[in-house]
Amino acid sequence: MANLNYIRAINVALTEEMERDPDIFLAGEDVGEPGGSFTETRGIWQKYGFRRAKDTPISESAILGIALGAAMAGLRPVVEIMFNDFIGVCADQLFNQIAKARYMFGSKFKLPITIMANCGGGISAGPQHSQSWEAMCMHVPGLKVVMPATVYDAKGLLKAAIRDDDPVVYLHHKALYRLREEISDGDYTVSLGKAAVRKEGRDVTLLAVSAMVHTALKAAGRLEQEGIKAEVIDLRSIVPLDKQTVLDSVKKTGRAVIVHEAVKVAGIGAEVSAMIMEEAFDYLDAPIQRVAAPYVPVPFSPALEKAYLPDEEAVIQAVRKIA
Amino acid sequence: MEIPVEVKLRFYSSMLRIRKFELKAAELFGQGQVPGSIHSCAGQEACAEGVCARLRTDDYLIGAHRGHGQCLAKGAESRYLLAELLGKKSGYCLGKGGSMHVAVPEIGILGTNGIVGGGIPSALGVAVAVQYRGTDQVVTCFFGEGASNQGTFHETLNIASLWSLPIIFICENNLYAELTPHRLHLKLPDVARRAEAYGIPSTVVDGNDVLAVYEAAGVAVERARSGGGPTFIEGKTYRWEGHFVGDPAKYRPAGELEEWKGRDPILRLKAHLLENGLADGDQLAGIEMSIEEEIKEAVEFAVSSNPPDPSTDLMSGVYAAFDGF
Numbered sequence: 001m002a003n004l005n006y007i008r009a010i011n012v013a014l015t016e017e018m019e020r021d022p023d024i025f026l027a028g029e030d031v032g033e034p035g036g037s038f039t040e041t042r043g044i045w046q047k048y049g050f051r052r053a054k055d056t057p058i059s060e061s062a063i064l065g066i067a068l069g070a071a072m073a074g075l076r077p078v079v080e081i082m083f084n085d086f087i088g089v090c091a092d093q094l095f096n097q098i099a100k101a102r103y104m105f106g107s108k109f110k111l112p113i114t115i116m117a118n119c120g121g122g123i124s125a126g127p128q129h130s131q132s133w134e135a136m137c138m139h140v141p142g143l144k145v146v147m148p149a150t151v152y153d154a155k156g157l158l159k160a161a162i163r164d165d166d167p168v169v170y171l172h173h174k175a176l177y178r179l180r181e182e183i184s185d186g187d188y189t190v191s192l193g194k195a196a197v198r199k200e201g202r203d204v205t206l207l208a209v210s211a212m213v214h215t216a217l218k219a220a221g222r223l224e225q226e227g228i229k230a231e232v233i234d235l236r237s238i239v240p241l242d243k244q245t246v247l248d249s250v251k252k253t254g255r256a257v258i259v260h261e262a263v264k265v266a267g268i269g270a271e272v273s274a275m276i277m278e279e280a281f282d283y284l285d286a287p288i289q290r291v292a293a294p295y296v297p298v299p300f301s302p303a304l305e306k307a308y309l310p311d312e313e314a315v316i317q318a319v320r321k322i323a
Numbered sequence: 324m325e326i327p328v329e330v331k332l333r334f335y336s337s338m339l340r341i342r343k344f345e346l347k348a349a350e351l352f353g354q355g356q357v358p359g360s361i362h363s364c365a366g367q368e369a370c371a372e373g374v375c376a377r378l379r380t381d382d383y384l385i386g387a388h389r390g391h392g393q394c395l396a397k398g399a400e401s402r403y404l405l406a407e408l409l410g411k412k413s414g415y416c417l418g419k420g421g422s423m424h425v426a427v428p429e430i431g432i433l434g435t436n437g438i439v440g441g442g443i444p445s446a447l448g449v450a451v452a453v454q455y456r457g458t459d460q461v462v463t464c465f466f467g468e469g470a471s472n473q474g475t476f477h478e479t480l481n482i483a484s485l486w487s488l489p490i491i492f493i494c495e496n497n498l499y500a501e502l503t504p505h506r507l508h509l510k511l512p513d514v515a516r517r518a519e520a521y522g523i524p525s526t527v528v529d530g531n532d533v534l535a536v537y538e539a540a541g542v543a544v545e546r547a548r549s550g551g552g553p554t555f556i557e558g559k560t561y562r563w564e565g566h567f568v569g570d571p572a573k574y575r576p577a578g579e580l581e582e583w584k585g586r587d588p589i590l591r592l593k594a595h596l597l598e599n600g601l602a603d604g605d606q607l608a609g610i611e612m613s614i615e616e617e618i619k620e621a622v623e624f625a626v627s628s629n630p631p632d633p634s635t636d637l638m639s640g641v642y643a644a645f646d647g648f
Contacts, residue, residue, distance in 0.1 A: 025451075025455065027451075051455060054451075054486075056482065057478070057481060057482060057485070059478035059481070059482065061444050061474060061475045061478055062444045062447055062475070062478035062479055062481075062482050064444065065443070065444020065445045065446070065447050065448055065475070065478075065479065066444070066447045066448040066451055066482075067448060068444070068445045068448055069385075069433070069444070069445035069446060069447055069448020069449035069450070069451065069452070070448035070449070070451050070452045070455075071448070072428065072433050072434075072445065072448070072449060073383070073433075073448065073449045073452035073453070074452060075451075075452045075455060077448070092438055092441055092475075093441075093444060093475075096437075096438055096441060097436075097438070097441055097442075097445065100424075101426075101434070102640065102641065102642070102643070103419060103640050103641045104416060104419050104420040104424040105416050105419075105420055105424060105425075105426035105428075105434060106414075106415060106416030106417040106419055106420065106426070106640070107417070107639070107640035108416070108426055108427075108428050109426070109428065110643055111643075141641050141647070142641055142642070144642070144645065164643075164644070165643040165644065166642045166643050166644065166645065193645070239645075240645050241648065243648075275648075
């Protein structure tokens with residue numbers, strides 16, 4: 001066992017995978033000699049040098065082009081787009097090139113690409129550095145998307161993402177970096193496409209992702225004191241989505257509240273909500289609720305950002321609405 | 324160094340193949356057999372052929388939307404390329420990509436591309452893989468002068484130079500980016516000067532002189548194979564069709580097309596071969612006839628092939644592992 005924080009778990013996963021598989025290399029801004037802008041690639045350049053840990057210029061389209069081209073030529077690239085907001089800078093490479101290359105070229109290519117990017121707000125990073133763009137990545141067929149909420153998953157999902165033969169967008173939440181857990185120090189993976197039941201319950205299903213899993217768990221703790229037993233599910237894999245776990249839970253509880261930090265309008269909550277309605281309508285005892293950010297950019301001022309981000313109180317209100 | 328006559332005869336048959344393929348594709352398009360749109364490279368054959376004649380099967384090519392000639396020069400077969408244009412399952416990409424999304428990885432063709440400048444950054448990754456493995460393969464990256472205005476072009480040239488990657492950039496400057504002439508979208512008359520700004524050795528050649536392109540490509544390939552890094556070749560050329568087949572190209576001044584047809588790369592090579600006694604008329608006619616046969620056979624193959632089947636082919640092939648929602 002090892003006592004690690006979330007960002008260190010990412011570092012451990014990268015280090016172990018690179019040792020295991022000589023076809024893996026890293027590329028991105030500050031990922032080489034500096035060890036990563038969040039220390040996520042610490043020690044790797046020192047071990048392997050430029051060949052396997054490449055510092056790139058500030059050129060996001062080129063970074064994704066490096067990933068795509070290297071994958072087409074048979075390597076297993078792990079690249080970093082520092083903040084998922086910067087997907088805006090390289091959207092063509094992600095959505096029109098990487099996501100489509102396998103299908104449109106007649107399935108001739110295996111594209112074992114991992115794209116690491118941070119997501120989320122809560123640290124006053126402002127409107128262009130605090131978003132959560134999993135819905136955009138879900139909406140374009142051809143990508144897989146994972147969002148670890150725990151230290152255990154930060155390591156296991158990254159290992160799984162790297163070993164996956166499809167392009168995987170791995171979104172790590174910047175406010176979780178100091179989260180600490182005792183985790184296995186052996187080699188393990190967390191399968192893509194499997195949600196985790198973090199707390200069992202029978203009265204309402206709370207479906208959450210990333211930092212909101214912790215918010216949902218806190219809310220569930222308080223609700224328990226009022227006699228409401230909430231089941232908290234950490235979706236953790238957006239594409240593929242574990243529909244079975246979601247539906248099994250909603251069929252048991254009859255009530256669902258989806259909690260995500262991303263903007264509510266056209267967020268993944270809309271997709272999951274529609275899916276539940278289509279496939280488990282008869283089991284619902286109340287309309288599905290979504291607790292998510294309002295339809296504004298993430299504000300900078302802490303006073304506004306605090307009001308912007310969904311919190312325990314918002315989750316509790318949503319549950320009470322349908323209890 | 325003198326180019327061997329066998330190589331010149333390869334130029335001849337290859338450029339004829341491209342020309343006849345493009346003319347036939349345009350004809351089929353006019354008959355409604357080609358869905359969507361196609362971008363003809365008729366008139367520009369020497370750029371693709373002069374470069375690809377220097378390449379091995381294990382060298383790489385990344386193309387753009389006007390890429391049929393690049394694919395054929397690299398070794399793609401007319402029948403499977405045409406079937407792809409017609410959206411048939413026997414096409415190179417199962418009919419799922421079409422003209423602008425053709426890849427034949429087994430011979431190093433890593434894709435034509437529908438986004439102007441969209442394929443350029445992936446040349447970096449391919450070259451990184453070559454460098455990673457320590458081989459002497461080279462990566463060719465074809466695009467037009469219009470693409471040199473995309474940010475991806477600049478990011479890519481900078482990194483190619485910085486990391487000394489084995490990439491040969493070939494800019495087919497055909498004077499028009501979509502419907503807009505060079506002078507209205509590019510300050511510099513020579514795109515090659517942009518490469519200089521990134522520290523990349525560059526050359527401007529007559530893109531309709533296959534011998535000149537071949538010479539320049541030879542220098543570039545040698546430089547790349549020996550670890551000397553990238554080269555930029557700008558070929559001045561011209562497209563006979565509009566931007567897409569069917570574009571009336573009214574933006575072209577009267578007489579310009581005729582003037583450039585007077586510099587037809589195939590006729591120029593033919594004259595060179597005949598005037599220098601390197602081939603006789605019968606031999607060249609024989610080559611032309613065999614190409615015509617090949618294209619005829621490709622048409623029969625493509626037209627008689629079946630389209631993909633929605634029940635098995637629509638949803639498959641997005642991921643290596645995952646069946647979708």
